[in-house]
Amino acid sequence: MSTSTDVPPLLDEPRLRAGLASLSLGSPLVVTRRTASTNADLSREAERGAPHGTVHTTNHQTAGRGRLSRAFEQPDGSGIAVSTLLRPEVDLSRWGWLPLVAGLATREAIILAGVDSNRVGLKWPNDVLVDERKISGILVEAVNPGGDDWAAVVGIGVNVSLADHELPVATATSLGLVGGSTDRTRLIIDLVGALERNLLTWHAGSSVVRDAYRAVCDTIGRDVTVTLPDGSTLDGTATDVDGEGQLVVGRTPVAAGDVIHVRRR
Ligand code: BT5
Numbered sequence: 001m002s003t004s005t006d007v008p009p010l011l012d013e014p015r016l017r018a019g020l021a022s023l024s025l026g027s028p029l030v031v032t033r034r035t036a037s038t039n040a041d042l043s044r045e046a047e048r049g050a051p052h053g054t055v056h057t058t059n060h061q062t063a064g065r066g067r068l069s070r071a072f073e074q075p076d077g078s079g080i081a082v083s084t085l086l087r088p089e090v091d092l093s094r095w096g097w098l099p100l101v102a103g104l105a106t107r108e109a110i111i112l113a114g115v116d117s118n119r120v121g122l123k124w125p126n127d128v129l130v131d132e133r134k135i136s137g138i139l140v141e142a143v144n145p146g147g148d149d150w151a152a153v154v155g156i157g158v159n160v161s162l163a164d165h166e167l168p169v170a171t172a173t174s175l176g177l178v179g180g181s182t183d184r185t186r187l188i189i190d191l192v193g194a195l196e197r198n199l200l201t202w203h204a205g206s207s208v209v210r211d212a213y214r215a216v217c218d219t220i221g222r223d224v225t226v227t228l229p230d231g232s233t234l235d236g237t238a239t240d241v242d243g244e245g246q247l248v249v250g251r252t253p254v255a256a257g258d259v260i261h262v263r264r265r
Helices: 014-018 039-049 094-114 184-201 208-216
Strands: 029-032 055-058 079-086 122-123 129-132 135-146 148-161 221-226 233-240 247-249 252-254 257-265
Touching: 014 029, 014 184, 039 055, 039 079, 039 135, 039 148, 079 184, 094 122, 094 129, 094 135, 094 148, 094 184, 094 208, 122 208, 148 184, 184 208, 208 233, 221 247, 233 252
Parallel strands: 029 055
Antiparallel strands: 055 079, 079 148, 122 129, 129 135, 135 148, 221 233, 221 257, 233 247, 247 252
């Protein structure tokens, strides 16, 4: 029997739980039919003391948050929204790397979904691009219920089966549009697994994550215009990402900002 709307299949919750069972992330796991924002839900849980590794996901995120109060929009069932609560035993000064580590993990999951690795790049600090179009956005929010009790909510959204006319902005794309798998359940399993692996490497404090990021970051080597949080802009060539995860433009390290890729040098 056909339904009145063409909503893609729901997440296969038993398969999702089985696929995450061997990981330390994903326990506990909360799966909802719909919610406003998985990051908002998990931030509230973090305030109440939810444990490291808690994951929230939903079939339909109706008010997804982007950075700077922007929106991240996906029609019902067409994407994934995954938030993971971390209480990293790493000095706060290194937490600037979290969105970048999440970007590396998301890139791996997109490659596992069948997209050729040469097509998948990272735009500093938090976008994953396929053929230079945004397929995924990442939002890391710090939560501090009090004292030294800091946690991070790592939110990742990936466009899965959106058709051309469903893309919220012309510069976006989806796995379906680039020939990847549209199995959302598999994608979440691969994504959480990749996040766990990359976090372990980051925890170890090695330069491996930084080298891996620099190797696939599309922003490095480009002429860029960066809009800084105070509204001013900085033009120059992006030369590196430093040990704190900051983009180096010319000789100026930038901790946060919106980057426009102008052209390759
Ligand atoms: C982001 O912000 O891209 C972060 C998105 C994070 C979403 C995840 S989903 C799970 C978790 N729960 C949440 O509530 N959020 C996180 P930003 O870099 O500010 O980009 C936002 C901009 O991307 C918008 O202003 C649009 O231009 C564009 N955009 C909106 N929806 C998009 C989509 N589905 N695909 C590509 N671009 C999109």
